[in-house]
Amino acid sequence: MLRYSAFSRDPAGGNPAGVVLDARGLDEREMLAVAAEVGFSETAFLVPADGGFDVRFFSPRAEVSFCGHATIASAVAHAERHGAGGLRYRTAAGDVDVVTARDEDGSWRATLTSVPPVVRDLAPQDLDALLAALRWSAQDLDPALPARTAYAGAWHPVVAVRSRQRLADLEHDVAALERLAAARGWTTVDLVWRQDATTFHARNPFPAGGVVEDPATGAAAAALGGYLRAGGHVPLPARLTVLQGEDLGRPSTLHVAVPADPAAGVAVTGAAVAMP
Incomplete structure (x- = not known):
């Protein structure tokens, strides 16, 4: 379990999210329990699959179809460990492409492209x-x-x-x-x-x-x-x-x-x- 704050370079700002980069073996009940224990508005659970990730998002009370700040947080957490680049998230709302990059000051950012509004x-x-x-x-x-x-x-x-x-x-x-x-x-x-x-x-x-x-x-x-x-x-x-x-x-x-x-x-x- 990782904890990241998204949309800020300062851990005291932004929106905190829980991140599980490899959620293989966790079922829905266990994901909900983890999200409730973390207590943030959302936690992202990533399962590697077919060159991308199957991703589920849970608040402390329920699953949600898509969460932007947990997408940004989890993509940066992945990039810090595996390098910058493109990721494909398969979510309940549809496929979301995410690109990560590192700025000159060493901070990380991510860009998600939503499903058609x-x-x-x-x-x-x-x-x-x-x-x-x-x-x-x-x-x-x-x-x-x-x-x-x-x-x-x-x-x-x-x-x-x-x-x-x-x-x-x-x-x-x-x-x-x-x-x-x-x-x-x-x-x-x-x-x-x-x-x-x-x-x-x-x-x-x-x-x-x-x-x-x-x-x-x-x-x-x-x-x-x-x-x-x-x-x-x-x-x-x-x-x-x-x-x-x-x-x-x-x-x-x-x-x-x-x-x-x-x-x-x-x-x-x-x-x-x-x-x-």
């Missing part, structure tokens, strides 16, 4: 229920970025607010949000504020995993890229920066590349570092 309208009654659980109002929302749901390996409602202060002031009803997310199949809720044309601040409550909030969410960042492309909210191709975790004391930086092709996956890049 899907974006859908958010039903008005679901938005009302979501705002009630967040203890926000419709007046808090950014009218230029209408709330929708987006998928790039996992489903997330994307809700944009008018101000950074509104995003910082998050005192949501955890139980109500958990019930709503479970009923709709949402993994996290992607709450964003647009600082400028290409910079977004994000927060991600994660009720499905039994975690109040994720400090960095690669799957949601990829979904956000798909949402922005589908809505025509950014010139394409786009390079975005997502800043997350500041309000939790674990600052994280996610770099997102959105190609113009509407059928193409979204690339998410971040550093990762071993935790003491």
